[in-house]
Structure formats: structure tokens, C-alpha cells
Amino acid sequence: MIKKITIKDIAKAANVSITTVSFVLNDKGKEKGISKEVIKKVFKVSEEMKFKPNMMASSLRTGKTRSIGLIVEDISNQFFSDLAKVIEREAIDLNYRVFYCSTGGNNERAIELVNSLLQANVDGFIITPTEGMKATIDRLLELQCPVVLVDRYFEGQEVSHVVLDNFEGGETAARYFLKKGFKKIAFVTNSSQLIQMNFRKQGYSKALKDVGLYDDSRILELEYDITEEERIEKISDFLILNPKIDAILFGANYLLLAGLQSLRRLGHSIPADKAVISFDDHDSFRLHSPSITVLSQPIELIGKKTVRLLMKQMTDGSNYEIIKEKKKGSLTIRESV
Template sequence: MLKKITIKDIAKAANVSVTTVSFVLNHKGIEKGISKKVIEKVLKVSDEMKFKPNMIASSLRTGKTRSIGLIVEDISNQFFSDLAKVIEREAIDLNYRVFYCSTGGNDERAIELVNSLLQANVDGFIITPTENMKSTIDRLLALKCPVVLLDRYFENQEASHVVLDNFEAADTATQYLLKTGSKKIAFVTNSSQLIQMNLRKLGYSNALKKEGLFDISRILDLEYYISEEERIDRISQFLYSNPDIDAILFGANYLLLAGLQSFRKLKLKIPADKAIICFDDHDSFKFHSPSITVLSQPIDEMGKKTVRLLMEQMNDSANYEIIKEKKKGNLIIRESV
């Protein structure tokens, strides 16, 4: 049986005191005046010896659990699962665990999850908020809990967030459809008041209004909670009733997944009958025939920045600066336009 490595073993190998090792591994080396050279040496030895800290003992000693609560809309959605992978990778590198939770867009569920994670004494929160979650975020801020919002935020709330520049992204996607010859462009979205969806609608509308081509009847707002079958039927009815539509911007990847089935149902060809662009990539879009043009979010960049902002709060709660960051999207041109 392999001997469990302890901080005493690391101290001996690094030729420093156990106290020094403890301070370094608990991210207090600089605070305690330990030199950069010694910190690097301890971390190198710790890594070489594959040291795994005792989380329970550390929690009892410091009051910290070295854990992060990640609350997203739907962890099964590829956009959120890809984000979660980046966040977990970054957290593991910093010796933190991540607890994953999905709200399903349900406000009550979201509040329950926050309460459960508070009871679990997580050190910080990364949250993709539901539509009516502002007061819950306000409560976390009042409790001085480190929190960073991801993908969406609330206006006039002083909370750090990392989001896509949704207005610019929708404007860019719509302008590309115009540039490639489409004039009667539809937008399929959901009817929530979430800010990212509203900004996508505004960006789409803005691009068309500049060209005198905006028509509100070409916007399809779908309820978030309807079934996949009903979503397919509603998109099918919309397309059947508006045969002159020559292009569609889909506001989320799950909407296009339903839309592709509607196209099949109506025997519509892409891009011969309708050109397509969708927000957020999906593995199936690359392999679909024809492949789907997407407005992709910089997931790796967003996940890394979110963890970095949370760590700044957790390490210096008194002096951290609220950061509100917008990231540029990337229009990936494929065969659907």
C-alpha cells in the first residue's frame, strides 16, 4: 500500500518548516512574507510528490471548503457543459472542487440551489441567473458571498459578470445575412425577459431597421417551458405561414435543434430555401449536411475570466473591484448561408 503524502513529507523534501508549507498550500505565502523562490520550491515539490490535501481537515481549520457552486440553466446543454468543463479545469488547477447545479430556468429551483450551497459552505458562486433571481443575487451580495454572474446579468446590479456582447453579435450575424443577399430575415427566440435574449433581439432589429427591412411579424417568441414537440410544431407553423422568409437567425442552439426538425417536416432545403445562422455552436452543427453557420461564444476565455474574477473576490473580499466584462463573439462561416 502506498504511503499517503503529508505536509511533513513536503517540508522535509523542500527543506522548509511545516508551517511554511501550510502557508504556501493555503495561498498565504505572500501574505506571510515567504519569498517567491521558496513558494515556487514548495509548490514544485508538492506537485512532484502528487500531494492531495485533506479537504475536511482544511475546512475545519480554515472555515473554507475550497469549493465553488456553479449554477447554470441546463448542464446538459452543450454551451453550458462546455463552460462547466473550462471552469472545472481552472478550479482543479487551483485546488478547488466544483458543485454543478441546473435550474432548468425555474426561479424557485434556483433559490433552493443557492440555499443548499450556502448550507454546504461553498467559498464562492458562479451563477447563470434565472429571470427573477435578482433579489437572490442581492442577498448573496449583502452576505458578502463572492459571486460572479455568467452569460447574463441584471441591469443596475453591482455584481461582477462575464457575458457575450449579445447586441453586437446579433447585429453582426444579421448583417452577414443581409450581405449574402437575404432581405426577409426572421428571428426565432424565446419570450423571457432575460437580458441576453433581449439584447440579441435588439441587435437583430437594429441591423434590419438601418436597411428599412424590419418586420415585427418575422419574430417568433417561444415560451421556454414548452415541450420539444410543441417547439417543433410552433416553428413549423411559423415557417408555413411565412413562406417568403429567406433567412432565419436562431437565438439559441436548442431552438435550432427543433428548427432542423421543422425544416425536415416541411421539406425545406438549407440554404436553398432558407439561410440559417444560430447562436452557440453544437457538435451536431459541424456534421449536419449542410453544416450550420454559428455565432460562437468564446467559451474558454469566458470560463477562465469568470474563475479569475471569483478568485480575486475570495482572496481579497475587502478590496476586490467589480468587473463587468463583455466578450466578442465569433461568426463561424459554414454551409448554411
């Protein structure tokens, strides 16, 4: 019978306390003042002992649970729910089940979810990482867990990912406004350092700088974790302070949903008073009157490619090739510009 490895075994082999092992494996080593050398040693020993927390007996025998852990920002957001449907469909076709989880953009929640899925002994991870999740992704790589990032990634980290070409998307949307004659173009985004949002802003900025129309006072950055009502109020205040704005690019669909309510409160009509474009589609955007122009992501392609890359990692083991892919979005023209 295969002996179940515990953190007590790890502690003994690494010659440290059980508490130290617990802190390190829960990504709290640095926070608790544990030295880099000890953290590295604990990870090395746990990897050598093939440790995974609370592994299920069935997976100990087979090493496989035919399951995938899917961690996204918010499964209720239509972009992520549509992406999850594609991933689940592809996984089911390959006889895998998918565990869905949402981080809500919370780093601690994200770490807890990774630990829970490790306990469930999932065979691989597909992750939309939070801003502070780099160390946790590093940990999965240390444990040689198959992992593919989707929608965003960390610069300099060697891990496979599939994302939208966000810079090109921001530039395309802004240039469409310019082509239609708009000159005072605003950008509403969030204040995080997430790479996809930064690239969207950079693409927007380049398009306007190229024609001498860039003005950083027309960029509104909102905290991610504020309420919907707070978003509406802040967008309303921004538009009151900048009455000459004639077009607005929203960096995500949930931002436009708040923006539409702000515009309504202020009595602005679309597109006569303000033209709008949003990143990522939403069912309500097609139904809205006027319907909303969007920079759509190729969700089908992204979902399929993500599953394909994960399965290849599972098959190739430690010999897998790191693949980093950008997919081009498309401007879906409707009535809001």
C-alpha cells in the same frame, strides 16, 4: 469551540419569530407579507452573526472548503457543458472542486440550489441566473459571498459578470445574411426578459432597421419551458404563416435543433429554401449536412475570466473591485448560408 449559529439565534437577536427568519432567508419574505424593514433587519442581523445555514464543522474551523458552486441553466446544453469544463479545469488547477447544478430556468429551483450550496459552505458562486433571481443574488451580496455572474446579468445590479456582447452578435449575424442577399430575415427566440436574449433581438433588429427591412411579424418568441415537440410545432406554424421568409437567425442552439426538425417536416432544404444561423455552437451543427453557420461564444476566455474574477474576490474580501466584461463572439462560417 465555535458556537454554531442557528435561525433560532437570528430570531432572538432580531426579536422576530423563527418562521419569519426562515421565510426571509429563503427569499419568501415579500411573498409572505413581511415588511421591508423586518426583511432588512433579519439580513443585517444574520450578516453580523456571520450566519450560513448548516455550516459544516470542518469549514467552521477553517472558513474554507475549497469549493465553488456553479449554477447554470442546463448542464446538458452543450454551451453550458463546455463552459463548465473550462471552469472546472481552471478550478482544479487552483485546487478547488466544483459543484454543478442546473436550474432549468426555474426560479424556485434556483433559490433551492443557492440554499443547498450555502449549506455546503462553498467559498464562492458562479451563476447563470434565472429571470427572477435578482433578489437571491442581492442576498448573496448581503452575505458577502463571492459571486460572479456568467452569460447574463441584471441591469443596475452591482455584481461582477462576464458575458458575450450579445447586441454585437445579433447585429453581426443579421448583417451577414444581408451581405449574402437575404432580405426577409426571421428571428426565433424565447419570450423571457433575460437580458442576453433581449440584446440578441435588439442587435438583429438594428441591422434590419438600418436598411429598411425590419418587420416584427418575422420575430417568433417561444416560451422557455415548452416541450421540444411544442417548439417544433410552433416553429413549423410560424414558417407556414410566413412563407416568404428566406433566412432565420436562431437565438440559441436548442432553438435551432428544434428548427431543423421543423424545416425537415416542411420539406425545406438548407440553404436553398431557408438559410440559417444559430447562436452557440453544437457538435451536431458541424456534422449536419449542410453544416450550420454559428455565432460562437469565446467559451475558453469566458470560463477563464470568470474563475479569475471569483478568485480575486475571495482574495480581496470586501475590498474587491466589481468588474463587468463583455467578450466579442465570432461568426463561424459553414454551409447553411
